Amino acid sequence: MATASQVQVWIDQLSGAYAGAVYDVLRELDIPDCTLPKEIRALLPEARLIGPAFTVSGERVTLSAHETLLNWTGFLSKAPAGAVVVCQPNDHELAHMGELSAETLLKRGVRGYLVDGGSRDTAYVRRIGFPVFCRYQTPADIVGRWMPTAFGEPVQIGEVTIHEGDLVFADLDGGLVIPRERTAEVARRVCEVVNSENKVRTAILSGADPQQAYLAHGLF
DSSP states (O other), rough: OOOOHHHHHHHHHHOOOOHHHHHHHHHTTOOOOOOOOTTTTEEEOOOOOOEEEEEEEEEEOOOOOOHHHHHHHHHHHHHOOOOOEEEOOSSSSBBOHHHHHHHHHHHHOOEEEEEEEEEEHHHHHHHHHHOOOEEEEEEEETTTEEEEEESSOOOOEETTEOOOEEEHHHHHEEEEOOGGGGHHHHHHHHHHHHHHHHHHHHHTTOOOOOOHHHHHOOOO
């Protein structure tokens, strides 16, 4: 597992990037099955996620309200600072994030929350600025009907398998998962690509022919 300082280096290298550039590097390095389903979108257009995954999965159950909330708050207590929570709820009807939970995770230093499911209290979550990426919004909560059941185990979202410690990158264009064993290589190359793209942009704005700009810098 990478150290906190290594992870921070990768985050810093990716801080000036965007999903398109990260995707291009993953394609260039022949790293497949890294694009999350296009239906998973940011609640806030300006939201960005960059950080190591803390994986959670859950299931539909029949519980008392007390049991549900005891299990849910136990999950919130487990979410580590500096991580992006990635949740596979195995459910497409309920909200698996809301205002108080978002406030809690934000206060605990969690970088954001990505769920193959739903969220609610959207106006409040947007107001506090906590990055949430989800499939849909609904007022229907989990009380009595859903609970988290596993932490730190691999989860599947679409065609992507996410392991704890994989790096999540998401913005307005969608989400990507960088395998933890390739993160250093990807982050370094993304930084190079973004710098080269800035040179192409400068050339184009200076009136250069687009094909000549491409031939000079090797990308467009």
